[in-house]
Amino acid sequence: PNQVNVHGFMTVNNGEKMSKSRGTGLDPLKYLSIGMNPEWLRYYIAAKLNANVEDVDFNRDDFTARVNSDLVGKYINIASRAAGFLSKRFGGRLSGDVGVEGRVLLDHLRSGHAAVERLYDERDFGRALREIMRLADFANLYVNDNKPWELAKQEGQEVRLHEVCSTALSMFRDLTSFLKPILPSLATQVEAFLAVEPLRWSDSGWNALPAGHAINTYSHLMTRIERKQVDALLEA
Numbered sequence: 225p226n227q228v229n230v231h232g233f234m235t236v237n238n239g240e241k242m243s244k245s246r247g248t249g250l251d252p253l254k255y256l257s258i259g260m261n262p263e264w265l266r267y268y269i270a271a272k273l274n275a276n277v278e279d280v281d282f283n284r285d286d287f288t289a290r291v292n293s294d295l296v297g298k299y300i301n302i303a304s305r306a307a308g309f310l311s312k313r314f315g316g317r318l319s320g321d322v323g324v325e326g327r328v329l330l331d332h333l334r335s336g337h338a339a340v341e342r343l344y345d346e347r348d349f350g351r352a353l354r355e356i357m358r359l360a361d362f363a364n365l366y367v368n369d370n371k372p373w374e375l376a377k378q379e380g381q382e383v384r385l386h387e388v389c390s391t392a393l394s395m396f397r398d399l400t401s402f403l404k405p406i407l408p409s410l411a412t413q414v415e416a417f418l419a420v421e422p423l424r425w426s427d428s429g430w431n432a433l434p435a436g437h438a439i440n441t442y443s444h445l446m447t448r449i450e451r452k453q454v455d456a457l458l459e460a
Contacts, residue, residue, distance in 0.1 A: 229347065232279035234269075236458070239281055248460065250282055258456050263407045264291045264449060270349040270406045284454045292448045294353075298360040299399060300446050302367060303417070306392035307442035309372050309385060318393065319386040320435020326391035329366055330432060333359050333398045340402050341425065349406070356402045363395040393418065393439065394432040401425065413445050 234250060235241055242249030255265065268287050271294075272280045310316055322330065336359050343352035367388070375385040396414070401423040404411035415422055417440050418433070 230277055231273055232277050235279050235281045237281070237283055239279070246460070248458075250457070255457055258453060260449075260453055260457065261446065263410050263446070264295070266406055267291060267295055267353070271353045273347070273349040274351070275347045284451075284458060288449045288451060288454055294357050294360075296446055296448050298357055298364055299396075299403070302360070302363050302392055302396045302399070303414075303442065303445065305367055306372060306389040306396075307417075307439065309376055309389050310393070310439060311441055313376065313382070314386055314389075316438050316441070318390040318433050318435065318437045318439070319383075320390075320432075321387055322391040322394065322432045323387050325366070326387065326394075326432070329362060329391065330394055330398070332362060333395060336402075337425075344405060353403075353406070356399065359402070360399055363392065363399065366395070367392050390433065397423070397433060410445060416440065417442060417445070 233241070236248055236250060240248060256262065264287075268282070268290055269280060271290060310318065336355060340352050340355055343349070343355065370384075370388040372385055372388050372392075375381040375388065397418055397420065400411050400414045404423055411423060419438060419440055420433070
């Protein structure tokens with residue numbers, strides 16, 4: 225073989241080894257039984273993996289902060305701040321015009337494709353996710369700068385509001401395609417919400433979502449982790 229796909233052990237809270245006798249460790253069946261989302265853990269472990277054989281430490285504070293900040297605060301936040309306006313004001317249909325700024329941003333996201341694909345191929349998943357979240361920062365900056373919640377209150381800004389929200393969802397679609405290898409179940413939910421074909425790595429899906437494309441009603445795609453859930457998970 226020219227490559228051996230292995231990683232180190234999983235430890236808990238600053239390097240403590242798992243132990244049945246001490247009741248310490250991470251029980252996947254217990255994780256599921258208390259209603260925790262498997263995709264949280266998939267994301268967290270992937271964010272710590274690289275191509276080297278190193279142990280992966282599960283730290284409750286880091287786990288909570290990373291998932292809540294990256295997945296919910298950066299990624300899911302893009303859709304949640306734009307979808308409602310499209311449904312309420314435009315019948316759930318997207319604008320065909322993303323504007324110059326939107327086109328530049330979509331091109332910027334597309335330019336990150338090669339780097340993310342290479343990092344996946346090299347099994348450097350942590351760096352791949354950091355690159356994806358860097359791109360998500362640009363999408364969030366666009367939403368923050370254009371403030372659709374304020375445009376919705378201003379007369380004469382309907383076209384701009386439509387454009388901003390449509391651009392945000394096109395960026396959200398592209399970020400989902402990057403995250404799909406790590407979060408397949410969440411990606412399936414997003415595909416249903418956006419009413420798009422299964423996302424792939426091909427270039428065919430890199431244009432903005434077309435004019436008049438109808439999305440489905442947005443519902444929460446992912447909730448935040450609560451500290452009490454993680455405490456219950458790690459109880460001996």
